[in-house]
Amino acid sequence: MDNSEKLNLLMIRLENLLLRQQGFEAEIEALRNEVRALQSPGAANITPAIPAEPVIAPPPRNTPPNPIVQNQAAPRPVTTPVPTPANPAQPNFAERFKRENMVKSDFEKFIGENLISKIGILILIIGVGIGAKYAIDHDMVSPLTRIILGYAVGAGLMGFAIKLKARYENFSAVLVSGAIAIMYFITYAAYDFYALIPQALAFALMVIFTSFTVVAAIKYNKQVIAHIGLVGAYAVPFLLSDGSGKVGVLFTYMAIINIGILILSFKKYWKPLFYASFGLTWLIFVSWRLDLSSSYNYFALAILFSSLFFITFYITNLAYKVSKKEIFGFSDVVILLFNSFNYYGIGYLIISNNKNSAELVGLFTLANAIVHFIVALIIYKKKLADKNLFYLILAMVITFITIAVPVQLNGGWVTIFWTAEAAVLFYLARVKDIAIYEKLSFPLIFLAFFSLLEDWIAYYDIYAGNSIIITPILNVGFLTACIFIAAFFWIFKINKKESEISSEWIWMRQILNYAIPAILVFAAYITFRIEISKYFNNLFELSKITIKPANKSYDQHNEYNYNLHGLKTAWIFIYTLFFASALTYLNIRKLKNGEMAIANLIINLFVIITFLTFGLYNLSELRDNYLLPESKYFTVTAFNIGIRYIGIAFFALLIVQCYQLQRSGLLKKDLKILFDYLLYISLLWIISSELINMLELSHSEASYKLGLSILWGIFSLFLISMGLAKNKKHLRISAMVLFGITLVKLFFYDIYSLSTISKTIVFVSLGVLLLIISFLYNKYKHLIIDDVEAKN
Incomplete structure (x- = not known):
């Protein structure tokens, strides 16, 4: 009787004893x-959650036995329950013993039959390689x-491996892979060295060896043959390398x-297997290419083998998935x-560094697109894989x-292509x-936008460095911008209409909801503003006059009509006011978008503040140019005044459109007080500027003192009247x-420089205004009191 049979008998006896023990425990319970x-009594049906063994103290020697116990001494029929484990969820001892031995057996089997054999074949190959190298170095045997x-x-x-296949398939597979690696090793050495x-x-x-490896891997159904026989063969050229630099042979070997x-x-x-081959191939190739001392060596060789590796791995990656139609x-x-x-990166580096083919980089990029298109077309026509x-x-x-496109083309064509592509x-x-x-x-979408910005920046850079004339409207820049605006308007309409379609990237959808209209508005505004600048820049260049002084000791110089710069700025402000007004009107009448209304409000406030400060200042400079021309060679007309x-x-x-926006309800807040402040501050600013303008045209002195003080006093009276008439406390x-x-x-600015008559006029005027204001307050105080009580 061998040990396995004894072990089985002992296991059976152990299980029988466990079953008998469980029966005794159930009977005792x-x-x-x-x-x-x-x-x-009454607790017969109560089963304790955790059975506890009762502790019965021994009775005293002279105490009679308990009658209940004596009555219990009568024999009772006892039904032996079917033995069941105390906790069915817990495996019994025999099962645990079996499982632990099985785990130990599997682990031992993995080490003994699998791991040791692979380590052994690797050590054998390394040992043979070391021995062969030693023999070669010492010329012990002929080549x-x-x-x-x-x-x-x-x-x-x-x-030997084939002979062992029938009984020891795993071990045989390891030996086969080692034999294939040795065959690769020897063939490479016989040819190359x-x-x-x-x-x-x-x-x-x-x-032949590769074909045999493929057949063997399929027959054995073992990856180890392919790993050691194919991937392991990558190490052969480096183990035998003598620095000769025969990269053609190396890459052909890798390609096979x-x-x-x-x-x-x-x-x-x-x-x-695929990952190892993929990583090793590209690592070896990229390392070789980056290590080249000359950028023009091996041009054809690098293009040929990089293309071959790319196509091989492309087909390999698709082959099994497409054939099995897996996702x-x-x-x-x-x-x-x-x-x-x-x-593509390797090819770009190779081609761009070659002086004879640098212009073909765009064609190479397009060739990549054609290769992928052919693959996509085949998959679509043959229905080889899922649509994803x-x-x-x-x-x-x-x-x-x-x-x-940017590699081969430049300028506006890149913007046009990217814009059309993004829209489609x-x-x-x-x-x-x-x-x-x-x-x-x-x-x-953002690439097209940044490309358009680059086109605009390029225009200003060219204009700053050269005296060029670009016809407004009829130029490539304007055409590019119009195509961009049309495409983004289309995108905006699609985004608005098809927003209910689900999206995998919610954050991207949220960004686009704000980015697309913002880009569209910005592009539309800047496009026409640049054309206005082009028109006046052309006029400025055409106004050039070459002055040849009578005294030859002075060099000739050019004179320009610098008044055109002021006119250009004024027209840009007018265009900006019109654009903001039109955008607000469009939203109120057509779009009716609350978020756009907030943007309208912000844009309008910015434009209003900018015009009241820089815009009016520019108009004042135009007036000064009309009154005091800087150049005698150019005539400044009264249009400098009329454009104001x-x-x-x-x-x-624009103020009217702000009022309409406030009334439209799109802002979802009552902004009447804000509009009142906006209206009356703007009105005061404009009439103050106009008063100064009129006083300057009439060559009046101290226009900033006497006139403004009286005007502000009258405007204060006007605000009091409006506040009382409309019962608006904030106006008062x-x-x-x-x-x-x-x-x-x-008292701190006007009084020191005014004449006596001027002082008298100002003080009397302001005094009268104060008395009128006081009278109005006294006359209509009941309105103010009633308003306060109503609010309280």
Whole structure:
């Protein structure tokens, strides 16, 4: 009887004893329950949560026995319950013993049958390599003998592995992989270092070994054969390298290995094998390319093998998934993208560094797009995979076309292409519900916008450095901007209409909801503003007069009509006022968007403040240029004065639109007080500026003193009257504040430089105004009191 049979008998006896023990425990527990039932009537059906063994103290020697116990002494029929484990969820001891031994057995089996064999074959290969290298270094055997012995060792190991396959398949698989690696090793050495076999024969042998590896890996269904036989073969050239730099041979050798992995991928999807081959190939190639001392060496070789590696891994990554029609996972997508962009980056570096082909970078980028397009077309026509893979590869096509445009083209054409591409992708994403296109359109929208900004900056840079004339409206820059505006208006309409479609990236949708209208408004405003600048810049360049002084000791110089700069600024302010008014009107009448209304309010306030400060100051400079011309060569007309009233008219239009915006209800807040402040401050500012303008035109002195003080006093009276008539407390308080400012100005600024008559006029006027204000307060005080009581 062997040990296994003894172990089985002992296990059976152990289980029998455990079952008998459980039966005894159940019988004892039943007896205890009956005793408790007799000792405590009514508690027979109460089962304690945790059975506790009762402790019965021994009776004294002279105490008679308990009658209840004596009555219990009568024999009772006891039904032995079926033995059940105390806790069914807990495995019994025998099961635990079996499981622990099974785990130990599996772990021992993994080490003994799997790990040790692989470590052993690796150590054997390393040992043979070290021994071979030692023999080579010391010329112990001739090159031919070394090769023959190497093949003999590989063949012997292969034969031994095949013989053991029937009974020891795992061990045999390890030996086969080691034998294949040795065959690679010897063939490479025979051709590259000893020149004992021609190149054609060496490649033929490698193809045979690769084919055998593929067949063996499929027959054994073991990755280890492919790993050691194919991927392990990558180390061969580096183990035998003598620094000769025969990269063509190396890359051909690597290409053969990769083709073997490609063939395997149609049958098996061994990810670790593909990852190892993919990583090693690109690592070796990129390291070689970056290590080149000359940028122009190996141009054709680098393009050829990088393209071959790219196509091989492209097909390998798709082969199994497409043949089995499986969905691409995250890792598959990462590999696809990395393979494509890594190849493009290497190719871009190779081509751009070659002086004879640098202009072909755009064509190379387009070729990448064509390759992906062909793959996408085949997948779509043959229906080889799910639509997500088709859309992913089509997205690659779009990406490379997007890259090709700035690489090959320049200027506005890049902006036009990116804008059209972003609009088409956004349309397909929202209308056709293709999520990946929306993700692609997101960066393109901002790329197109930044490209347009670059076009505008380039225009100003060119103009600043050169005296050029660009025809307004009829130029490429304006055409580019109009296409951009039209495309973004289309995107805006689609985004507004198709916003209910679900999105994977909610944050992106939220950004676009604000970014698209903001970009559209900004682009529309800047486009026409630049055309206004172009028109006046042309006039400025055309106004150039070359002055040749009579005295030859002075050099000739150019004179320009600098008044045109002031006119350009004034027209830009007028255009800005009109644009803000039109944008507000559009939102009130057509869009009726609350968020846009807030933007309208902010824009309008900014434009109003800018015009009241810088705009009116520019108009004052135009007036001064009319009154005191700087150059005798140019005539400044009265239009310098007339344009002032055009600006004020458009300013009034914007104030009206602000009033309409406040009444529209789009702001969802009562902003009447804010509008009152805006209206009356603007009105005071404008009439003060106009008073100064009129006084300057009439050549009156002290225009900033006497006239303004009286005007502010009258305006204070006007505010008091409006506050009393409309029962607006904030207007009355504002009037008092303004009158206080007027008095401070009078005593600390006006009084020192005014003549006696002027002082008399100012003091009498302000005194009369104060008396009128006091009279109005006394006459209408009941309105003020009633208003306060009503609010309280």
